[in-house]
Amino acid sequence: MNQTELQVLVEKVSREWFGKPFLHKAEFNNRLRTTGGRYLLSSHNIELNQKHYEEFGEQELIDIIKHELCHYHLHIEGKGYKHRDSDFRMLLQKVDAPRFCKPLKSIKRRKIVAQYLYECSKCNQRYTRKRKVDTAKYVCGKCSGKLLNIN
Structure with missing residues (x-):
């Protein structure tokens, strides 16, 4: 999948699941290592990890896109877009998006x-x-006894 196909896919998922257009840029970022994707607050763009698409296929990529679009649409609407916000959690449930990839x-x-x-x-x-712990400075948390190094 190339960048233009990804852009089309993100726009399609946004229309189908959210009923709203995605007006910014979606792209693969090969530097992402521990996350499936990220939403950039300053530019409203979405970056996705291509390795997730290669390892797990298109359905996993669509799930990650839905998660990032939850951040995107809530942020643009001025609602709670962070993971801990109830607006975000409710929208995740509504569109059947995973909390983690x-x-x-x-x-x-x-x-x-x-x-x-x-x-x-x-x-x-x-x-x-x-x-290493400085045994002259720190003591046991239970009884305040002296710590001995056993190595």
Whole structure:
């Protein structure tokens, strides 16, 4: 799918599901990695992740377009367009748009590995941390005992 086909698709989805025209620009943005799309407040344009279309097909892309069009139409109308707003959630339900897109399989996700293990000298409570803790400055959260590094 190229940019002009995407523009036509977004305009079609807007007319069919919202009954309103989409008057701005829709385009693929290859720099998007963790999201399916985004609505730009300043320009009213919509950017979509082409990898979602390639991995999951046209229906997933249409679902992402519906989600972004909810932001678009509510923002233009001056209503609550953010994820936490009730106007946004009601419109998502009305047009059957997902709140989140499917995670891409092609993106490698880093696992968070705890590198440091600490134990309280009084109550033996264990703490795992990614970063080093200054044991002279911090104490156990349960009993205020001294922390010992067990590595």
